[in-house]
Amino acid sequence: MHRLLRGEVVMFGGFALAAAVTILLVMPQASTAVLTEVTQTASGPLGPADRDFLVKVRQAGLWEIPVGQWAQVRADSPRVKDVGMHLVEDHKKLDASVRQVAARLAVPLPDRPSPDQQRWMAQLATETGPAFDRDFAKLLRAAHGKVFAVVANVRAGTRNSEIRKFSGTAVTVVMRHMTLLESTGLVDYDELPEPPMPSPAAPAPAAVDPRRQP
Numbered sequence: 001m002h003r004l005l006r007g008e009v010v011m012f013g014g015f016a017l018a019a020a021v022t023i024l025l026v027m028p029q030a031s032t033a034v035l036t037e038v039t040q041t042a043s044g045p046l047g048p049a050d051r052d053f054l055v056k057v058r059q060a061g062l063w064e065i066p067v068g069q070w071a072q073v074r075a076d077s078p079r080v081k082d083v084g085m086h087l088v089e090d091h092k093k094l095d096a097s098v099r100q101v102a103a104r105l106a107v108p109l110p111d112r113p114s115p116d117q118q119r120w121m122a123q124l125a126t127e128t129g130p131a132f133d134r135d136f137a138k139l140l141r142a143a144h145g146k147v148f149a150v151v152a153n154v155r156a157g158t159r160n161s162e163i164r165k166f167s168g169t170a171v172t173v174v175m176r177h178m179t180l181l182e183s184t185g186l187v188d189y190d191e192l193p194e195p196p197m198p199s200p201a202a203p204a205p206a207a208v209d210p211r212r213q214p
């Protein structure tokens with residue numbers, strides 16, 4: 001009798017486990033759906049690129065503010081110290097704005113930098129003097145180049161008026177930071193990604209001879 005009960009318990013446990021796995025497999029992933037769907041807001045449609053833009057702006061501040069503060073004590077170059085100070089000031093303002101915009105549009109924001117940004121921070125945290133100066137300029141200039149493309153594309157094509165306005169501000173800030181970082185004289189342009197190859201031009205429409213018009 002006891003062996004029979006134990007067998008029933010094991011069998012029931014097996015069925016329960018199988019049912020749980022089945023439920024997990026067939027249930028839709030809510031987080032993925034939220035990231036890929038287009039939602040309607042008071043300022044217009046909000047798409048995945050709009051939400052990704054807000055996340056990237058937030059994450060930029062989460063690593064550039066502390067790194068800019070590190071420049072005040074770790075850098076050797078007075079110009080790097082000055083650039084770091086400007087980055088901190090600008091990102092504090094931009095971070096306050098992105099949190100306000102995200103709250104109005106119901107977009108959740110991260111509270112930590114991306115894995116790549118955390119790795120760059122770990123590298124800079126071990127450096128001082130000229131080594132810090134060089135890698136500060138190198139890492140931050142490369143990062144700004146990548147995010148500039150994202151921000152510019154969103155500004156060019158978003159359907160949301162609030163995102164359009166805020167992305168215009170972000171474009172100005174990112175461009176200003178690239179220029180500041182280049183002013184250190186430490187940016188190696190040969191290490192930056194080359195611009196993408198242009199797409200083949202579409203054939204021009206054939207000219208219509210007005211004399212052949214019906």
